[in-house]
Amino acid sequence: MLDTLITSRTRLNLLLKFFSNPQTISYLRSLAEEFGESTNSVRLELNRLSEAGYLNSKADGNTITYRANTSHPLFPEISRIVSKYLGLDSLMEQVIYNLGDLRNAWIIGDYAKGKDTGLIDLVIVGAPDQQYLDTLLARAEQMISRKIRVLVLSAEELPRLRETLGLDQGILLVGNRPNPPHKSQVSENE
Numbered sequence: 001m002l003d004t005l006i007t008s009r010t011r012l013n014l015l016l017k018f019f020s021n022p023q024t025i026s027y028l029r030s031l032a033e034e035f036g037e038s039t040n041s042v043r044l045e046l047n048r049l050s051e052a053g054y055l056n057s058k059a060d061g062n063t064i065t066y067r068a069n070t071s072h073p074l075f076p077e078i079s080r081i082v083s084k085y086l087g088l089d090s091l092m093e094q095v096i097y098n099l100g101d102l103r104n105a106w107i108i109g110d111y112a113k114g115k116d117t118g119l120i121d122l123v124i125v126g127a128p129d130q131q132y133l134d135t136l137l138a139r140a141e142q143m144i145s146r147k148i149r150v151l152v153l154s155a156e157e158l159p160r161l162r163e164t165l166g167l168d169q170g171i172l173l174v175g176n177r178p179n180p181p182h183k184s185q186v187s188e189n190e
Contacts, residue, residue, distance in 0.1 A: 010037050010045045017114030018055060018068040019075075019082040021171045024114055025067045027060075034115070054078070086116060086144075095122075095136045095148075102126040103155060104175035112170045122150045123165055125158050125175070 013035045018024055028046065032039040046066055049055045056069045069075060102124060106112075109121035124133075130152075137148050153161060162168070 008045060010035060010041050011049070013037075013114075014042075014045055014049060014055075015078065016082055016086070016116055018066070019079045020086060020114045021112050021169075022068045022070050022075075022079070023169070025065050027063045027065050031066075086111065086120075086146075095133070095140050099124070099126065099128040099133065099136070101128060102174055104158070105173040106165075106167050106170035107173060108166055108170040112166075118146050120146055120148045122148055123167065123170070124150060124152045125155060126152070127154070128152065 028039055028043055032042045050057050053069055053072050055066045057064050057066050104125040106123045107120060108123055110117040111120050137150060141148055
C-alpha cells in the first residue's frame with residue numbers, strides 16, 4: 001500500500017524508521033548499513049526529508065544524527081499512516097484495547113527500530129486471560145499479515161527485565177514508562 005505511493009524504497013525505509021518510533025535517532029552510515037543501500041542514496045533521501053522539515057538533524061562531532069521532527073504539522077498524520085502500514089493500529093484495536101487487566105504494553109525489537117520484518121515483538125504487563133489473548137492474537141495476525149510474538153510479564157518482573165528487553169527504546173502503547181531505579185536503590189547483589 002504505502003510502497004506503491006512512495007516509490008523510493010530508501011525513503012519508505014526512512015519514514016518507517018523515524019515515524020514508527022519518534023525516539024529513534026540514527027546517522028547516515030548506520031542507516032545505509034541497516035537498509036543495505038549506498039550512503040549516497042540514503043544521504044539524498046535524508047537531505048530531502050530534512051529540507052522538507054520532516055526530519056531534524058544535529059551535528060555530533062563528525063557525525064550528523066537524524067530524528068523525526070515531532071513539531072512538524074504533518075507528524076501526527078505521517079505517524080498514523082506508518083502505524084497503519086505496519087499494522088500497529090489493528091494490533092491496538094484487536095488486542096491491546098480488549099485485554100482488560102493491562103498495565104503496560106510495548107513493541108520492542110525490529111519494529112521499535114523501524115524495521116518491517118514481519119515479526120512484531122509485544123511485551124505486556126498485566127494478567128490477561130491467556131486463551132482470550134491467543135484468540136485476539138490469531139485474529140490480529142490475519143488482519144495485519146504479520147506474526148506477533150508476545151511476552152506477558154507481571155508487575156514484579158518488569159523492573160528486573162526492563163533493561164534486558166530494551167523497553168526504554170521500545171514503542172510504549174499503553175501505560176507510563178517506568179522510572180529506572182536509582183543506583184542507591186539497587187542492591188550490590190543485583
